[in-house]
Amino acid sequence: MTPPQEGRTGLAGLAGHTVPRxxxxxxxxxxxxxxxxxxxxxxxxxxxxxxxxxxxxxxLDALRERLDVTGxxxxxxxxxxxxxxxxxxxxxxxxxxxxxxACEGREVTTVEGLADGDELHPMxxxxxxxxxxxxxxxxxxxxxxxxxxxKEGHHRDDAEIAEWMxxxxxxxxxxxxxxxxxxxxxxxxxxxxxxxES
Amino acid sequence: MSxxxxxxxxxxRADAHAKVTGAxxxxxxxxxxxxxxxxxxxxxxxxxxxxGIDASRALVSEGVLAVLSHLNLPRVAAQxxxxxxxxxxxxxxxxxxxxxxxxxxxxxxxxxxxxxxTLERAEHAAELVGVDYAEEPWTTTVDQGRDRAYExxxxxxxxxxxxTDRGDVEAGLAEAETVLESTHRFAANHHNAIEPxxxxxxxxxxKLTLYDTTQGPTATRLTVAELLGVPPSxxxxxxxxxxxxxxxxxxxxAHPTLAAMAAQHVRAPVTLALTRAQTFSNTxxxxxxxxxxxxxxxxxxxxxxxxYRKLSPTSHFDDWAEPSLGPAAQLYACPxxxxxxxxxxxxxxxxxxxxxxxxxTGAFVIExxxxxxxxxxxxxxxxxxxxxHADTDPETGNPWSSKGLxxxxxxxxxxxxxxxxxxxxxxxxxxxxxWLLGTGMASAVYPVYSVMNPQRARARVYADGxxxxxxxxxxxGTGAATVMGQVAAEALGMQSEAVxxxxxxxxxxxxxxAVGSAGAGAVSAAVHTxxxxxxxxxxxxxxxxxGSPLYGADPDEIEVRSGRMSLRGSPGTGExxxxxxxxxxxxxxxxxxxxxxPGRDSGYGTATFGAQFAEVAVDPGLGxxxxxxxxxxxxxxxxxxxxxxxxxxxxxxxxxxxxxLLEATHMEPNQGRWAxxxxxEYLVPVNADTPDVQVEMLEVEDRVxxxxxxxxxxxxxxxxxxxxxxxxLFHATGRRxxxxxxxxxxxMAPA
Ligand code: FES
Ligand code: FES
Numbered sequence: 001m002t003p004p005q006e007g008r009t010g011l012a013g014l015a016g017h018t019v020p021r022x023x024x025x026x027x028x029x030x031x032x033x034x035x036x037x038x039x040x041x042x043x044x045x046x047x048x049x050x051x052x053x054x055x056x057x058x059x060l061d062a063l064r065e066r067l068d069v070t071g072x073x074x075x076x077x078x079x080x081x082x083x084x085x086x087x088x089x090x091x092x093x094x095x096x097x098x099x100x101x102a103c104e105g106r107e108v109t110t111v112e113g114l115a116d117g118d119e120l121h122p123m124x125x126x127x128x129x130x131x132x133x134x135x136x137x138x139x140x141x142x143x144x145x146x147x148x149x150x151k152e153g154h155h156r157d158d159a160e161i162a163e164w165m166x167x168x169x170x171x172x173x174x175x176x177x178x179x180x181x182x183x184x185x186x187x188x189x190x191x192x193x194x195x196x197e198s
Numbered sequence: 199m200s201x202x203x204x205x206x207x208x209x210x211r212a213d214a215h216a217k218v219t220g221a222x223x224x225x226x227x228x229x230x231x232x233x234x235x236x237x238x239x240x241x242x243x244x245x246x247x248x249x250g251i252d253a254s255r256a257l258v259s260e261g262v263l264a265v266l267s268h269l270n271l272p273r274v275a276a277q278x279x280x281x282x283x284x285x286x287x288x289x290x291x292x293x294x295x296x297x298x299x300x301x302x303x304x305x306x307x308x309x310x311x312x313x314x315x316t317l318e319r320a321e322h323a324a325e326l327v328g329v330d331y332a333e334e335p336w337t338t339t340v341d342q343g344r345d346r347a348y349e350x351x352x353x354x355x356x357x358x359x360x361x362t363d364r365g366d367v368e369a370g371l372a373e374a375e376t377v378l379e380s381t382h383r384f385a386a387n388h389h390n391a392i393e394p395x396x397x398x399x400x401x402x403x404x405k406l407t408l409y410d411t412t413q414g415p416t417a418t419r420l421t422v423a424e425l426l427g428v429p430p431s432x433x434x435x436x437x438x439x440x441x442x443x444x445x446x447x448x449x450x451x452a453h454p455t456l457a458a459m460a461a462q463h464v465r466a467p468v469t470l471a472l473t474r475a476q477t478f479s480n481t482x483x484x485x486x487x488x489x490x491x492x493x494x495x496x497x498x499x500x501x502x503x504x505x506y507r508k509l510s511p512t513s514h515f516d517d518w519a520e521p522s523l524g525p526a527a528q529l530y531a532c533p534x535x536x537x538x539x540x541x542x543x544x545x546x547x548x549x550x551x552x553x554x555x556x557x558x559t560g561a562f563v564i565e566x567x568x569x570x571x572x573x574x575x576x577x578x579x580x581x582x583x584x585x586x587h588a589d590t591d592p593e594t595g596n597p598w599s600s601k602g603l604x605x606x607x608x609x610x611x612x613x614x615x616x617x618x619x620x621x622x623x624x625x626x627x628x629x630x631x632x633w634l635l636g637t638g639m640a641s642a643v644y645p646v647y648s649v650m651n652p653q654r655a656r657a658r659v660y661a662d663g664x665x666x667x668x669x670x671x672x673x674x675g676t677g678a679a680t681v682m683g684q685v686a687a688e689a690l691g692m693q694s695e696a697v698x699x700x701x702x703x704x705x706x707x708x709x710x711x712a713v714g715s716a717g718a719g720a721v722s723a724a725v726h727t728x729x730x731x732x733x734x735x736x737x738x739x740x741x742x743x744x745g746s747p748l749y750g751a752d753p754d755e756i757e758v759r760s761g762r763m764s765l766r767g768s769p770g771t772g773e774x775x776x777x778x779x780x781x782x783x784x785x786x787x788x789x790x791x792x793x794x795x796p797g798r799d800s801g802y803g804t805a806t807f808g809a810q811f812a813e814v815a816v817d818p819g820l821g822x823x824x825x826x827x828x829x830x831x832x833x834x835x836x837x838x839x840x841x842x843x844x845x846x847x848x849x850x851x852x853x854x855x856x857x858x859l860l861e862a863t864h865m866e867p868n869q870g871r872w873a874x875x876x877x878x879e880y881l882v883p884v885n886a887d888t889p890d891v892q893v894e895m896l897e898v899e900d901r902v903x904x905x906x907x908x909x910x911x912x913x914x915x916x917x918x919x920x921x922x923x924x925x926x927l928f929h930a931t932g933r934r935x936x937x938x939x940x941x942x943x944x945x946m947a948p949a
Contacts, residue, residue, distance in 0.1 A: 056318055056322075057318055065316065068229055069220075070223060071219075073392070073441070074226075074471075075393065075394070075877065076474040076877045076878075077474065078474070078877075080876060080877035080878040110220065111218075111219065111220040112220045112221075114219075115219055120215075124218040124219065127214070127218050128211070131210070131842065131844070131845050133211070133217055133218065134842075134846075135392070135440060135442040135443075136214075136217030136222055136675065137391075137392045137393040137441025139218060143218060159886075162885045162888075166884040166885045167884075168885070169877060171392045171442050172675050172845075172849050173852035173853060173856075173888065174845060175885045175888040176848065176888060176889075179890075
């Protein structure tokens with residue numbers, strides 16, 4: 001693969017060729033970063049990464065474009081679809097509306113962090129069992145919301161599940177199956193049970 | 199020893215694991231070394247000329263590699279010509295390619311493209327590109343262009359005539375004892391697949407690899423190659439995971455070609471992902487439309503005449519309208535029919551397929567009109583449908599290849615409890631507190647389109663007992679990949695768990711785009727042909743092999759179960775494929791199968807049918823409508839996977855709910871652009887909007903459409919669902935809702 005070269009428009013080379021100014025220790029101490037790129041430490045699924053970021057970069061773009069963590073999806077980039085749902089310190093957030101620099105020192109968990117090695121999380125298994133997905137693009141966000149919803153205790157009945165899952169659009173409209181998957185995990189006390197083939 | 203049939207089993211999706219773990223990579227998620235980002239700049243005016251492009255600020259912005267516009271982008275090698283992707287050839291979404299000259303034809307048209315090293319730098323620089331326009335007058339709505347409407351010669355890429363006639367409508371109306379006329383308006387709709395369209399282009403010398411989110415990798419290959427003027431064999435398209443489509447990725451739009459041009463220009467791989475807002479003007483839409491229907495009937499309900507006109511805006515380049523007249527023309531045995539498509543040239547892009555393209559709107563019109571007629575005549579709505587049941591295809595008089603509609607009505611009515619329904623459509627006849635309750639039903643019909651090209655697949659058996667099946671098709675969430683494995687397993691005499699599927703790549707055997715609900719039929723035919731050929735080849739090899747226990751046996755006496763060939767009635771005599779291959783020191787065996795579709799003139803009417811039922815609760819004070827339950831029974835021919843087919847039908851029915859109550863893209867007539875291009879303002883159903891949905895499939899045998907008799911489930915679920923909901927609203931309130939979507943305001947408005 002050829003590296004990027006100067007384009008035919010005759011522009012200056014890549015900005016990456018220059019060394020942007022780094023925040024000084026004093027600025028850091030005052031909590032100031034940017035506008036130039038700065039090194040940020042991000043903990044994602046238990047691994048600490050040093051990433052060079054401009055402060056305007058969203059957590060979603062930092063994950064997808066810098067760390068190649070592409071489980072979190074970009075459906076709207078404006079907080080309307082939930083495809084980018086991840087956890088920050090265990091709470092669900094929309095990664096497209098969260099600045100990456102604001103996550104320094106926090107635990108970021110994405111769908112890649114749900115399974116325990118090769119063993120799927122019960123909610124992942126329940127999604128497979130109940131065909132709670134079709135194209136799969138909303139699925140990482142649905143899963144992060146669904147597992148969080150269990151912890152939040154918003155799973156008493158279908159109406160409550162539906163309400164608290166309504167921040168995650170599924171254009172394939174797998175909604176009834178998503179509710180069924182959540183019920184399955186709830187009713188099995190966190191253990192997924194293999195349902196028979198329908 | 200015996201294994202259950204593999205076809206029809208509700209096996210879990212082949213790609214489910216990748217999708218629930220986040221391992222599935224979609225088109226904007228491939229990261230070739232050195233990849234950079236392109237971002238489009240789109241026109242804010244709907245009509246006119248570009249008088250100047252100021253790229254100076256963008257060019258000095260950090261990380262920017264290029265700013266491309268009509269001033270410096272190469273000309274495309276061919277003038278694009280719209281051909282629907284079902285044809286299996288190039289599939290330009292419109293007969294227009296942007297950034298070739300200074301003309302602006304519609305708002306949202308790409309006028310420039312910024313390439314930079316990171317996404318945020320490209321996005322930022324795109325904001326810095328200054329574009330000056332000389333605006334010209336525009337037309338963007340039906341109302342603005344009504345007086346300039348013209349009758350189309352053809353629509354739908356030339357596949358559907360602008361006018362259809364049968365019998366004598368005037369005579370039919372003269373014969374009628376009841377004549378009903380109604381006008382229906384539909385807001386424009388956008389697909390809003392949750393993955394916005396995106397492409398990643400990688401050049402290696404003269405070879406291009408495109409990761410494209412598409413319903414048809416081959417369609418992308420042929421279309422992009424034609425525009426770039428390169429041999430199609432130099433273009434490889436990979437499209438393994440596609441984040442939904444619903445028609446928005448059925449045709450090939452400008453962005454994959456633009457990504458390839460940008461990559462050529464900066465000599466680095468380029469990812470071009472449309473923003474959500476950009477998808478509203480770069481991947482087509484369902485057009486705004488107005489339908490006028492006249493129904494004539496005798497007092498016993500028998501239809502004597504149907505007259506139908508549709509008026510809708512199209513682009514300046516193509517005569518496109520979705521074929522909405524189909525359901526009225528095909529559902530009932532009415533001898534006299536006249537249908538006309540009127541078009542208005544407008545400053546929009548060419549509209550395109552959107553799930554149930556035409557049938558979704560057309561079934562709403564005929565099926566709410568039938569409800570109205572039933573009410574006028576004092577007949578049960580279901581009984582009126584039965585009285586007009588079309589025993590043969592009313593358009594041609596041909597027999598149906600298969601039907602099952604009567605059975606769908608009967609089963610649906612039973613499941614839903616239709617016959618205990620209180621027939622009075624009176625406001626408040628049934629209530630629960632402030633909620634008024636009502637129920638409604640409708641018929642569903644969707645054509646079985648015949649594909650045109652040979653459909654190919656490759657099957658391979660390994661000596662270790664596993665098999666692989668390959669076709670180029672993409673799986674847009676339908677379950678195509680899953681059913682490929684099942685169909686191959688059935689033909690090979692194996693378990694589907696032992697079959698691996700490869701798909702979504704033009705390097706694999708060619709199949710048509712997964713469009714028009716035809717994907718499952720075409721792909722299953724190809725896979726069945728290949729796998730059956732391989733099975734027969736392996737059996738023949740065994741029978742000719744002196745070392746085989748089956749040496750010299752009659753091929754008709756061989757059966758294969760779990761990959762083991764044996765004599766029928768004497769299962770002990772036989773051997774596994776793998777044993778035979780191993781003995782002959784071969785590691786694998788394979789066959790390519792090619793299925794030649796029967797062509798358009800099969801001599802049969804081919805369509806899928808179904809029946810829809812819905813219950814609503816309405817709070818007229820607040821304008822709220824809640825769909826409490828939906829029941830759909832469909833006859834889709836052979837069902838390849840009950841689980842994935844169920845999901846497709848359920849999703850379609852919930853799309854009908856969205857169509858009925860939520861979905862509208864509003865054209866701002868004074869600006870000439872979409873007013874609500876976002877998922878915050880284009881409303882789609884969310885979890886709390888959707889009831890549980892009851893779906894049943896009645897299998898009907900079809901020996902005409904394709905070898906396995908598969909009629910498809912992608913769209914039929916949506917057809918008629920909105921009509922059933924609107925009819926339920928009438929039942930609850932005594933008021934007719936003729937326009938879609940049915941908004942809170944219209945429900946609140948006094949009758
Ligand atoms: S991408 Fe964040 S909410 Fe849609
Ligand atoms: S599975 Fe396609 S959007 Fe939810």
